[in-house]
Each structure stands twice: as structure tokens, then as C-alpha cells.
Amino acid sequence: MTKYLISFPSEAMVLTDEQLNAASVDSHAVIEEAKAAGIYVFGGGIDEQVDPVLVSADRTVSAQTYPGSRLNGGFAILELPSREEALEWAAKLARACRCAQELREFMYDPAS
Numbered sequence: 399m400t401k402y403l404i405s406f407p408s409e410a411m412v413l414t415d416e417q418l419n420a421a422s423v424d425s426h427a428v429i430e431e432a433k434a435a436g437i438y439v440f441g442g443g444i445d446e447q448v449d450p451v452l453v454s455a456d457r458t459v460s461a462q463t464y465p466g467s468r469l470n471g472g473f474a475i476l477e478l479p480s481r482e483e484a485l486e487w488a489a490k491l492a493r494a495c496r497c498a499q500e501l502r503e504f505m506y507d508p509a510s
Contacts, residue, residue, distance in 0.1 A: 401439060401504040402484040405473035408446065410497040417496060424494035425472075432476055432487065441474035475504075 413421060432438040450469075452460045474491065478484050481503065488499045 399477045399479050400481075400484075400506070401475055401477050401510075402481075402487075403473060403475055403502040403504065404484070404488045404491055404499050405502070406471045406495060406497050406499050407468070408444075408471040410471065411495065413496055421494060421496050425491060428487075428490050428494045429474060431490075432474070437476045437478055437487075439475040439477050441472070443472040444470045446470050 411418070411421070429438065429441060449461060450463050452462050452464070454460075472495070476484065476487055478487065484501055484503070488501045492499045
């Protein structure tokens with residue numbers, strides 16, 4: 399089976415407080431459905447109040463990231479037998495979150 403990253407940037411969720419509460423309830427319901435189906439690997443939201451840092455091989459830490467690099471918002475990693483099923487789960491999350499989702503496929507890694 400293949401692992402898929404389903405995600406959205408935080409700026410995609412332009413919702414009122416009421417809509418945001420409903421989206422939270424609905425998206426948690428989809429995640430619970432994925433857990434019950436045995437396809438949920440990991441998920442959550444990036445804490446945007448904690449600044450990312452760049453760590454080099456010698457453990458030097460700098461307050462920067464790679465140019466053009468941006469990761470925020472929410473994500474779920476699901477393990478599914480086909481891209482078609484991944485598209486279905488991405489659509490479920492899009493409905494729940496009230497915003498389109500990006501779908502990415504992890505390359506096969508025999509060690510994982």
C-alpha cells in the first residue's frame with residue numbers, strides 16, 4: 399500500500415468562527431472514520447506560533463528555512479491501496495474542511 403499526504407495551507411480556510419467550529423467537528427469525524435478503516439497513519443496541524451529553524455549536520459541552528467519553503471496548515475497521512483481511494487479521502491477531507499486539499503504520494507521506501 400502507498401502512503402499519501404493530504405494537506406491544506408492555513409490561508410485556504412477562510413471561514414467564520416461558526417464555520418471553523420463545524421469544519422473542526424466534521425474533519426475530526428473523517429479522521430475517526432479513517433482510523434476505524436485502519437488507513438490512518440498520522441495527522442495534525444503545524445503550530446504556526448513556533449518558528450521553524452534550519453539545522454545543519456554540525457548541529458548549527460539558524461532562524462531561517464530553505465528559500466520558497468513553506469509548510470503550514472493541516473495534514474493527514476493515510477495508507478491506501480490506490481490513488482483513486484486517496485482521491486476519495488481527499489474529497490472527504492475537502493468537504494469537511496471547507497477547502498480544497500493537496501494530494502501527494504510518498505515514494506516507496508522498503509525500510510518504512
